[in-house]
Every structure is written in C-alpha cells, then in structure tokens.
Amino acid sequence: MTRSLRTRLFLVLLLPFVGAWLIAMIVLGTAFMRERIGDWEDDLVAIAVEVMSAMPADLPALSAGPRLTPLPVDRTGVNDVDDIEFQVWVKDRREAIVLSSRSTGEPLKPDFVDGRQTRTIRGVEWRVYALTDTTGRVQVQVGKSLDLILAEVRRKVSRALAVSIVVLLLLALAMKAVIDWSLKPMVRVNAAMAARSATDLEPLPGGDLPSEVGPLVDSFNRLLARVDRAVRRERQFFSEAAHELRTPLAVLLTQAQVALGARTLAEARGSLRQLVRGVERSARLSQQLLDSARLDVEHRGGAQAPLDLAAIVAMVVDDYGAMVAQKHQAITLDAERCPIVGNIDEMGVLVANLVDNAVRYTGRGGRIAVRCLREGAAVQLQVFDDGPGVADGDRERIFDRFFRVLGSNERGSGIGLSLVARIAQSHRATIATGRGLDGRGFGVTVAFALAAGEPDKVSDTGILAAT
Numbered sequence: 001m002t003r004s005l006r007t008r009l010f011l012v013l014l015l016p017f018v019g020a021w022l023i024a025m026i027v028l029g030t031a032f033m034r035e036r037i038g039d040w041e042d043d044l045v046a047i048a049v050e051v052m053s054a055m056p057a058d059l060p061a062l063s064a065g066p067r068l069t070p071l072p073v074d075r076t077g078v079n080d081v082d083d084i085e086f087q088v089w090v091k092d093r094r095e096a097i098v099l100s101s102r103s104t105g106e107p108l109k110p111d112f113v114d115g116r117q118t119r120t121i122r123g124v125e126w127r128v129y130a131l132t133d134t135t136g137r138v139q140v141q142v143g144k145s146l147d148l149i150l151a152e153v154r155r156k157v158s159r160a161l162a163v164s165i166v167v168l169l170l171l172a173l174a175m176k177a178v179i180d181w182s183l184k185p186m187v188r189v190n191a192a193m194a195a196r197s198a199t200d201l202e203p204l205p206g207g208d209l210p211s212e213v214g215p216l217v218d219s220f221n222r223l224l225a226r227v228d229r230a231v232r233r234e235r236q237f238f239s240e241a242a243h244e245l246r247t248p249l250a251v252l253l254t255q256a257q258v259a260l261g262a263r264t265l266a267e268a269r270g271s272l273r274q275l276v277r278g279v280e281r282s283a284r285l286s287q288q289l290l291d292s293a294r295l296d297v298e299h300r301g302g303a304q305a306p307l308d309l310a311a312i313v314a315m316v317v318d319d320y321g322a323m324v325a326q327k328h329q330a331i332t333l334d335a336e337r338c339p340i341v342g343n344i345d346e347m348g349v350l351v352a353n354l355v356d357n358a359v360r361y362t363g364r365g366g367r368i369a370v371r372c373l374r375e376g377a378a379v380q381l382q383v384f385d386d387g388p389g390v391a392d393g394d395r396e397r398i399f400d401r402f403f404r405v406l407g408s409n410e411r412g413s414g415i416g417l418s419l420v421a422r423i424a425q426s427h428r429a430t431i432a433t434g435r436g437l438d439g440r441g442f443g444v445t446v447a448f449a450l451a452a453g454e455p456d457k458v459s460d461t462g463i464l465a466a467t
Helices: 005-054 146-194 214-261 265-297 309-319 321-326 344-362 416-426
Strands: 084-090 095-099 115-121 124-132 138-145 305-308 330-335 339-342 367-375 378-385 430-434 443-449
Touching: 005 084, 005 124, 005 138, 005 146, 124 146, 138 146, 214 265, 305 309, 305 344, 309 321, 309 330, 309 339, 309 344, 309 367, 309 378, 321 330, 339 344, 339 443, 344 367, 344 378, 344 416, 344 443, 416 430, 416 443
Parallel strands: 330 367
Antiparallel strands: 084 095, 084 138, 115 124, 124 138, 305 339, 367 378, 378 443, 430 443
C-alpha cells in the first residue's frame, strides 16, 4: 500500500492534520474542563451570596420546619437546579434552617469554615463552598458533585468532538478527491500503457500531465522513439539479411545438384569450384551478420580498455597472408605502437573488414598498404590499395548497410564497411575516404584519440613489414 503514490500523498497530508487535531482536542478539552470547573465554583459563590441575601434578618430566631413541595412543571430544556445543593445553618446551634430538596441534612462542610473545599460525600467527590454573614451566626453552604460537573463537560466535549470528526472526515474526502483529480492524467497514461500491444511504440499522451511528471513521460516517449527506430532498423536488417542468405544458398544448392549430375570428375570440377566460392561467401556473410548482431547486443560498445592498435593490425594482416598470396597481391604493413582505448574484439572486426575489403576488391597482382601511425594526439589506421577504386558519389554510401558498388567483379555482402562505421562511431573515431596508392584505387583512414597519459610522439618507433 505504501508504494502507492496516491496513498502516500493521502497519508502525508492527512496524518499531520489528524495529529494536530488530536493535540488540539486534548489541549482544548483540558482547558475547557478547567474553565468549566472554575465557572461552577464562581456559580457556587454567586448562589451562596444570593441565598444569603434572600434570608431574613431574624433567621437565627427561627427553627427548621417542614419543606414546601412545588407543583409539577415542564422542565424540558431547563438546567436541573436540583443538581446544586445548598444549606442555611445557624452556626451556634449547628441547626439547618433551610435545605435544598436533595439535601440529607448532613452539613456539606462539617467544619463550618468559610471558603472552598473538595470532600467526599456519600462516596462521591463534591466541590463545596461556605459563606457566613456579617454577624457570624448564619452560614450558607453550597455544593455540587464533581461527577455532575465532569458529566456536563464530557457531554459538551463529545458534541464538539463529533462536529470536529465530521469536519475531519469531510476534509479527508476533499483531500482524496483532490489527489484523485491530480493523478487522473497519470491514471490515463497507465491505462494507455496497459492496453497497448508489445509492438505498439507510439508516444504516450502527456499533454495535461503535471509539470513534475511531464518530463518523465517525455523522456519515456523519447526512449520509445529510439526503440522504434532501432526496431525498424532491425526489421529491415533481418529482412535484407534473409534475402542475402537466400540467394547464395540457392546457388549452392544448384551447384551441388550440377556436381551430382556430372558423369566425370572433370565435368564436376567447375561446379565444385563455384560451390567452394559460394560456401566461402556464405561463411563470410554469416560471420558479418553475427558481428552486426553482437554489436547490437553490446549496445555498440561493450567494455573498453587500453590496447595497442598496432598489435591487432599486425595479427589481422598476418591472418590474410594466405589469401593475399593466392591472389598474387603484395601487402605492406607500417606500424608503430599506437595506444588507444577500445574494445579489443570490435577493433579486430574493424581492422579485418577494412583489410578484407581491400584484398577482395584490389584484384590479382594488386598492392595494399596498411599503416598504423601516430599523428599528434591521434592514432590513424590507414588502408590503401591500387584497385579500381570507388566513385566520388558512392564514397559516402559505401558505409550504409547492404550497399554495393556497381561494376565490380567481386560480389560482396554490403555489411563489412557498415560494421566499420558503427564500431568507429561507438569509439568516437572519425573516418575519411579518398584515393589509394599512387592516386589510384581507394583509401580509408580511421582516426582514434590517443590514450590518455601517452606522449604525442615517441622516438623508438617500431616498423613492421610483410609481403
């Protein structure tokens, strides 16, 4: 329950009112009781004075006689005067001349000393007052049971308490109504979210939300927009990937069937060569698709740490030695220690795709130059070739997923350079394209920031070369 914002607001607002109300009731009740008891004591004094004033001057010469009985009257709504007892005594004879109707004849103040006193009469506490005339012979004693005083106080306090409870309940209902009204826009947003399907990424309605909640919903809507764009990209990616895989698989099946139908090994050899090339292309395409999916899972970054880019470049170039030799190409490596901060697996994918792209499109007998150098506060990875190159109008598009340059004899997947662009972006690197070796072919330069704490240039540069 306490996790509900509505309940929290209601309790936070109501409990202080309830606490203050209880304290006020206790303080006011105590003050009222004291004030009422004081009023009754003042009333006892006033009644004693009035009774004394009403007595005749020759009262000491009189004797006690039978009491008069009043006629019955309607006393509805009239305070019960019989609640107060009074007595008129002749002090020297200790004789009660006048007694109220409820008096038993026992003196309310047996010591006959003037003033106030609290004493127990018939097992009940009474508040009594005694007043003597100027002759010192006649004394009026007036008293009232404290139980009656407290009962009257409780009755009046109960009425006040009932009224205040009603007011407090009305206040609680008003607070609840205000809270419900204030949270109604949030309830509508919650209902809209609950009614949505898993694929509905439309922005949530938030026009009439409170200013404290509106930014949260706006942030959530921006997140939904990013998720929607990512989902759209992934749907397009899987659609295009399925198309890209379907074509080579169909070609593989055709070549396999042709090879099976061949009568001699010589007839099957051509189909087997095409089958091998199709398997290589499918394996490469599958690997690039896995690399692309892994980048998405790792949110385009993964864990980054200090590393030497030159060591990765040297390993990748060595891995492509057999492919370079098969195509009678020449590849040179010029590298010095290049410390950067990055993800070692993604750096391997980036370098491998750049080298693979150059090796595949350069052609037989071509030249490829790979350099990893430090320029000021940056590290530059350069891959140049003297192949057919890329038209100026296509250089910006070659980093788009599934884009292929027309007119090339080598059929690529259109994924490799898009992986390079995504990895470079996650590492805050910049990519520049241009001409390759001797003003021909194609060249790519990826610039990374030098790792912090490294000097801009070192004198003991190591040079690696491979042919």
